[in-house]
Amino acid sequence: MRALVVDADWKPQPEYDVTDREQQTGRAMNASKIWTDPTLSLEERPRPTPGPEEVLVEVRYAGICGSDLSMVASGDDGYMHYSAYAKFPNTIGHEFSGRVVETGSDVRLFEDGDLVTSEVTDYCGRCNACRQGSPGHCTYFEQLGFTVPGAFAEYVTVPEKLCWDVSPLRQAYDDEDALLKAAATIEPATITYHGLFGRADGILPGDYHVYHGAGPIGLTGMNVSRGAGAGEVIAFEPSDERRAVARDLGFEHVYNPIERDPVETIDEVTGGEGADVHVETAGAVQQTYPAIEDSLAEGANVVHISNAGSDPEITLRKYQGSAAQIYGSEGHTGQRIYPRVIRMMASGSVDNLPIVTTTYPLANAEAALERASERIDGKVLLEI
Ligand SMILES: [Zn+2]
Numbered sequence: 243m244r245a246l247v248v249d250a251d252w253k254p255q256p257e258y259d260v261t262d263r264e265q266q267t268g269r270a271m272n273a274s275k276i277w278t279d280p281t282l283s284l285e286e287r288p289r290p291t292p293g294p295e296e297v298l299v300e301v302r303y304a305g306i307c308g309s310d311l312s313m314v315a316s317g318d319d320g321y322m323h324y325s326a327y328a329k330f331p332n333t334i335g336h337e338f339s340g341r342v343v344e345t346g347s348d349v350r351l352f353e354d355g356d357l358v359t360s361e362v363t364d365y366c367g368r369c370n371a372c373r374q375g376s377p378g379h380c381t382y383f384e385q386l387g388f389t390v391p392g393a394f395a396e397y398v399t400v401p402e403k404l405c406w407d408v409s410p411l412r413q414a415y416d417d418e419d420a421l422l423k424a425a426a427t428i429e430p431a432t433i434t435y436h437g438l439f440g441r442a443d444g445i446l447p448g449d450y451h452v453y454h455g456a457g458p459i460g461l462t463g464m465n466v467s468r469g470a471g472a473g474e475v476i477a478f479e480p481s482d483e484r485r486a487v488a489r490d491l492g493f494e495h496v497y498n499p500i501e502r503d504p505v506e507t508i509d510e511v512t513g514g515e516g517a518d519v520h521v522e523t524a525g526a527v528q529q530t531y532p533a534i535e536d537s538l539a540e541g542a543n544v545v546h547i548s549n550a551g552s553d554p555e556i557t558l559r560k561y562q563g564s565a566a567q568i569y570g571s572e573g574h575t576g577q578r579i580y581p582r583v584i585r586m587m588a589s590g591s592v593d594n595l596p597i598v599t600t601t602y603p604l605a606n607a608e609a610a611l612e613r614a615s616e617r618i619d620g621k622v623l624l625e626i
């Protein structure tokens with residue numbers, strides 16, 4: 243089968259303290275400190291065989307994520323931009339939909355022909371984090387498309403426990419092609435769902451939600467916020483193209499933060515009350531946090547999702563003064579996230595299809611990644 247493979251050299255930076263676990267597993271916890279000179283190639287790989295508790299999925303659509311781009315990008319010193327967990331060589335890709343074509347001997351929930359998507363982080367269920375209810379922070383995790391083979395390939399094996407049936411989306415989409423396209427956007431939508439409802443505390447219907455950044459995570463998040471009953475969704479995004487996608491989705495309050503002062507604009511739209519919910523999906527934290535801190539509604543929840551390269555200055559007094567809190571949120575694992583996003587999409591309250599602005603065949607994957615790195619699309623998909 244064909245697979246899009248990233249390879250890189252293991253060359254820890256001199257000042258980086260490689261842990262025993264990193265050494266044993268060959269898996270970097272911070273790829274940008276260890277992996278250099280990444281390369282990307284479309285290769286012929288053997289079709290995988292599912293283990294007893296795994297299913298084999300024939301991939302149909304797979305979305306390109308910012309993390310995929312940062313695994314193939316490097317600085318002048320050659321070190322990879324991607325700053326989280328990774329092991330190479332590896333087939334990348336983790337946002338996908340497809341059809342089950344083979345099941346392991348112990349698989350109970352799925353059979354051949356089922357239309358599915360999958361969570362990204364495999365967890366052991368036995369470590370301290372897992373037993374505390376945080377499987378997303380499992381000590382012995384693996385991540386599809388980061389530490390084990392992912393979905394930019396004709397086939398991918400997935401543990402049954404991470405797999406979700408997407409056939410309920412038939413309610414919202416007449417044809418299977420549209421259904422599978424939409425299903426490939428479930429993963430990005432779960433990222434904000436987890437931030438809003440898995441991490442933050444007490445978000446209410448009618449709350450004012452402000453998105454700082456309307457890329458794929460921001461756009462799918464805005465859909466989730468609206469579907470979950472936000473009083474208003476406001477977004478700040480410098481890309482003209484991405485603001486146009488947001489408007490096509492029916493959002494009225496979409497602004498260029500370079501031209502419109504976010505604090506004044508939030509004040510205007512919320513009648514002076516401020517934002518009940520701020521979602522940081524831009525990564526431009528030096529710009530976004532000062533604006534967030536000056537537009538906190540009483541009891542505001544700030545949901546921090548982006549992976550920024552540096553830290554902003556935080557003015558604690560402003561959080562005290564507004565009884566506000568910042569919630570760090572990463573991933574989407576467990577906590578009942580996937581089935582609820584699937585239900586929202588099935589009911590039509592979240593439609594991510596208009597966010598998919600460009601599709602490329604797997605054979606043109608390099609062009610697709612280049613296009614995605616322009617960061618003007620809603621979502622770029624690979625059709626496999
Ligand atoms: Zn992603």
Ligand SMILES: [Zn+2]
Nearest residue numbers: 366369372380
């Ligand atoms: Zn665990």
